[in-house]
Amino acid sequence: MHYQTFWYENREYRCDIMAAIVEMLNAMVHHFARVFVVRLDITFPTGYRSTGTSQELSKLMKRLVEIYTSNPSDPSKRVMMRYVIAREQTKDSNNPHYHLVLMFDGSKVDNGWTVLSHAEHILTRIVGEAAKGCIQLCDSQFSRHDGIKIQKPRQESIGCVLEAEQADFHHAYSSVVKWLMYLAKTDTKESCPFRAKNFFCSRLI
Numbered sequence: 001m002h003y004q005t006f007w008y009e010n011r012e013y014r015c016d017i018m019a020a021i022v023e024m025l026n027a028m029v030h031h032f033a034r035v036f037v038v039r040l041d042i043t044f045p046t047g048y049r050s051t052g053t054s055q056e057l058s059k060l061m062k063r064l065v066e067i068y069t070s071n072p073s074d075p076s077k078r079v080m081m082r083y084v085i086a087r088e089q090t091k092d093s094n095n096p097h098y099h100l101v102l103m104f105d106g107s108k109v110d111n112g113w114t115v116l117s118h119a120e121h122i123l124t125r126i127v128g129e130a131a132k133g134c135i136q137l138c139d140s141q142f143s144r145h146d147g148i149k150i151q152k153p154r155q156e157s158i159g160c161v162l163e164a165e166q167a168d169f170h171h172a173y174s175s176v177v178k179w180l181m182y183l184a185k186t187d188t189k190e191s192c193p194f195r196a197k198n199f200f201c202s203r204l205i
Helices: 015-031 055-069 112-127 159-184
Strands: 005-008 011-014 034-042 081-088 097-105 135-137 148-151 199-201
Touching (some): 011 015, 011 159, 015 034, 015 159, 015 199, 034 112, 034 159, 055 081, 081 159, 097 159, 112 135
Antiparallel strands (some): 005 011, 034 135, 034 148, 081 097, 081 199
């Protein structure tokens, strides 16, 4: 299947995946004063043979979404969360690996280590105890090591304070976009079984 692509710093990227990431990010930024972005890199245990159809990731995301968005006893603790997932597989591997970006209402979630803990626990139940250590937090290299928080300027800010907050916002936003470009790279996305998707995402807000 042919996809439109673009080149950046000597690497080719898919336009459709990059557009989905930016569209999701813009929707979250539009709705929330603070957005916390986490990236997880997911592999499978040595010796485990995956279904190859992203079934494991579908189960993982279903449960992760439930943890953050479902709280019948206290609706105030429900958290808006959106995600984009890219599937990749190297030619010398029997299993795919995944790059997952999660975007949260940053006023309620701002700790990537907690997100990692939830995801690791869920994956362990799906594929077995050997799954421990198969989910890693990706270091953003632009901000705090467990994620990046984008905060819009406060409405009451003026003058130099407003200018500083605007600069921080634009820096964080551009850092997230550059950080998440990795999900859109074209290499290692060719080995995808029939009817399996090499990227999928949640619905927009």
